[in-house]
Amino acid sequence: MEEGEASYYGDEFEGRPTASGEPFAQAALTAAHRTLPIGTRVRVTNVSTQESVVVRVNDRGPFAKRRVIDLSKAAAREIGMLESGTARVQLELVRGTHV
Secondary structure (H helix, E strand, O other), rough: EEEEEEEOOOOOHHHOOOOOOEOOOOOEEEEEEOOOOOOOOEEEEEEEOOOOOEEEEEOOHHHHHHEEEEHHHHHHHOOOOOOOOEEEEEEEEEEOOOO
């Protein structure tokens, strides 16, 4: 579907409202995407490690031009990008799971 650079939210966003209206939670498997509908589930795969995680889009962003998705800290941990802060990822829609 889409490939590019991912990053993850800083701790200062914890508890702030997301575009969906729910408070942001670093421990949830959520993400921000510019155009995918809120509630869409996306498999995010780290290209270098092939580790993947399914996240739910609940916010808008990222606002850095070269990035395609911003992940929660929990999602970033799942794909092994906490230390680097960013990673090249592939995004794939998870069919039939839009909420």
